[in-house]
Amino acid sequence: MNFQVNLQGVIDLLSNHLYSDPGVFVRELLQNGVDAVTARRRLGHAFDETVKVEVFSSYTLAFSDNGCGLTESEIEQFLARIGSSTKREQQDTADDFIGQFGVGLLSCFVVSEEIAMITRSALEGDALEWRGKPDGTYTIKKLQHEVPIGTTVYLKAKPDYEDYFEYYQTSELLEKYGQFLPIPIMLIEDKYERTINVPTPPWLMDKEEAIAYVERETYSKPMDIIPLSSVIGGVSGIAHILPYAVSLQDEKRHRVHLKNMLLSDKMNNILPAWAFFVNGILNTDSLRPTASREAFQENDLFFAVRDELGECIKRYLMELSERDPELFQRIIRVHYASIKAMAVEDDELYALFIRHLSFETSYGDMRMADILRDHRMILVAVSLDEFRQVARVAKAQELMVVNGGYVHDLDLVRNVTAVEDDVSVDILSILEFANRFEELGYEEKLAVQPFLDQSDELLEPFQCRTLVRWFEPADIPVLYNTDREANFFKLAEASEQEANPLFAEVVRVIKEGLYEGPYARLCYNYNNPMVRKAIESRDPELQRASIELFYTQALLLGNHVMGAEELRMMNAALLRFMNRGFGGEAEAGL
Numbered sequence: 001m002n003f004q005v006n007l008q009g010v011i012d013l014l015s016n017h018l019y020s021d022p023g024v025f026v027r028e029l030l031q032n033g034v035d036a037v038t039a040r041r042r043l044g045h046a047f048d049e050t051v052k053v054e055v056f057s058s059y060t061l062a063f064s065d066n067g068c069g070l071t072e073s074e075i076e077q078f079l080a081r082i083g084s085s086t087k088r089e090q091q092d093t094a095d096d097f098i099g100q101f102g103v104g105l106l107s108c109f110v111v112s113e114e115i116a117m118i119t120r121s122a123l124e125g126d127a128l129e130w131r132g133k134p135d136g137t138y139t140i141k142k143l144q145h146e147v148p149i150g151t152t153v154y155l156k157a158k159p160d161y162e163d164y165f166e167y168y169q170t171s172e173l174l175e176k177y178g179q180f181l182p183i184p185i186m187l188i189e190d191k192y193e194r195t196i197n198v199p200t201p202p203w204l205m206d207k208e209e210a211i212a213y214v215e216r217e218t219y220s221k222p223m224d225i226i227p228l229s230s231v232i233g234g235v236s237g238i239a240h241i242l243p244y245a246v247s248l249q250d251e252k253r254h255r256v257h258l259k260n261m262l263l264s265d266k267m268n269n270i271l272p273a274w275a276f277f278v279n280g281i282l283n284t285d286s287l288r289p290t291a292s293r294e295a296f297q298e299n300d301l302f303f304a305v306r307d308e309l310g311e312c313i314k315r316y317l318m319e320l321s322e323r324d325p326e327l328f329q330r331i332i333r334v335h336y337a338s339i340k341a342m343a344v345e346d347d348e349l350y351a352l353f354i355r356h357l358s359f360e361t362s363y364g365d366m367r368m369a370d371i372l373r374d375h376r377m378i379l380v381a382v383s384l385d386e387f388r389q390v391a392r393v394a395k396a397q398e399l400m401v402v403n404g405g406y407v408h409d410l411d412l413v414r415n416v417t418a419v420e421d422d423v424s425v426d427i428l429s430i431l432e433f434a435n436r437f438e439e440l441g442y443e444e445k446l447a448v449q450p451f452l453d454q455s456d457e458l459l460e461p462f463q464c465r466t467l468v469r470w471f472e473p474a475d476i477p478v479l480y481n482t483d484r485e486a487n488f489f490k491l492a493e494a495s496e497q498e499a500n501p502l503f504a505e506v507v508r509v510i511k512e513g514l515y516e517g518p519y520a521r522l523c524y525n526y527n528n529p530m531v532r533k534a535i536e537s538r539d540p541e542l543q544r545a546s547i548e549l550f551y552t553q554a555l556l557l558g559n560h561v562m563g564a565e566e567l568r569m570m571n572a573a574l575l576r577f578m579n580r581g582f583g584g585e586a587e588a589g590l
């Protein structure tokens, strides 16, 4: 049993849905012409190899070549059978040809109702006329008049596709796809004839020429040109370094040629994903395209080629860092964000770049090279918020804290131990941070304990525990540290008191899931004269108001959210201070 095929459906599918742009018929016809010339050359014929494209005013185009032509039986076998290709039959030599699938001609049906072909084989016989329609019908007729060896394909524009048959559009498409082909491509209108080809493709240009070429094409001067070559896949090309920052999400657009004919100018995966800061212009003679020709078949060969091209870019960067450090630095400056992303992905690139990358630290913005020169112990804060809580105090304690809150920075800093000996990198535990400060002596500890007990009791409703340490700078009375979990716990506690019963119940259930709620930390600075006065005060009302104000002031200074209860507490404490300042009596019961 055989499947029944709805021929029209298949032709429609292939012609209208395989190709993303109607203009690709120019590519397919150019390619057939070049392949036919290659095949005739193989027969040992000496002839003036050309492909000509003539534009007629009736929105008709004629693509002619003086290649091998087709015999009647070849027409029956290859032209009239979708999916058959002379180029695939000749397995041993097929590598010379660009086509292989036997579907390229169908792209003509996107723009034309009919394909008319006049052909005379280099091998034998008369000139033949073949006409094919998208409904799958075709005719073959012998021609009486003399026709030179080769093939001419005629297309007439369908309504709405006339643009593609205008001189300028045709000229543009021919240049786009065929300017680097090794066979002369001529464009003709009336008596006017011009050659489309340019003498040297970018992958054979020297650096200065390639820079000028890219500047002409893209209207911006590349920062540099990286030569690319891969023995596997026979690839040569250039990668030009973009002079402006690009986002990793931007679509990559590499221009890729197969045997000098442009396959696609939007190929996104021929270079490794990390190589976003370059655009490639490449030529290959042995990678296999997909039937649409918009991409390559992703087989082992393809991946090996991509790796080898990636190696070229890495090698260039490594050499550049030695040869031209100034340009290397400029490239880093322009593509800074993306280079960070790249260094996270790849160990070699990491080792190459890490010392040149800057980070926000407790000492200000610093390059990793400078961080490592002065510090062997690095703490990384996991969020910007935590970094801000400790930055100033950390510096005064001579602690190197790096802000790992920006994308990639945490991973980049953590991995520094892989490229540098005798350095330790630890994640900053924000709630333990104050434990790093100098402890009080035994006597002093005993003396401050009642104050701490009172403090803990007052701040218990806000999930905050207190301690006293010596730390710098002395003008900071307290340091308040919290993390996301502790904050959540505090908010949950507040909502339980304030929210409607249903929400309060939800919060209670969540809270019970946490075995022990994490507490924020308020660390009093024993270096600070006000703190000392509060601790040593014999006046319980003032002592209590100080604790409440130290706490609420720390919240305010640290930009932490203040709950209604905390606000009330701050106001009451302020009023109590004012009252005492104006000579009022201490309130009873405190």
Ligand SMILES: Nc1ncnc2c1ncn2[C@@H]1O[C@H](COP(=O)(O)OP(=O)(O)OP(=O)(O)O)[C@@H](O)[C@H]1O
Residues within 6 Å of the ligand: 028, 031, 032, 033, 036, 065, 067, 068, 069, 070, 078, 079, 084, 085, 086, 087, 098, 099, 100, 101, 102, 103, 104, 105, 106, 150, 151
């Ligand atoms: N200008 C030409 N000269 C000689 N033969 C041609 C010409 N154009 C097409 N053919 C023949 O028609 C066949 C089908 O062409 P078509 O463009 O559909 O596919 P292809 O070039 O073989 O493969 P692909 O689909 O990869 O382009 C070719 O294999 C070739 O034998």
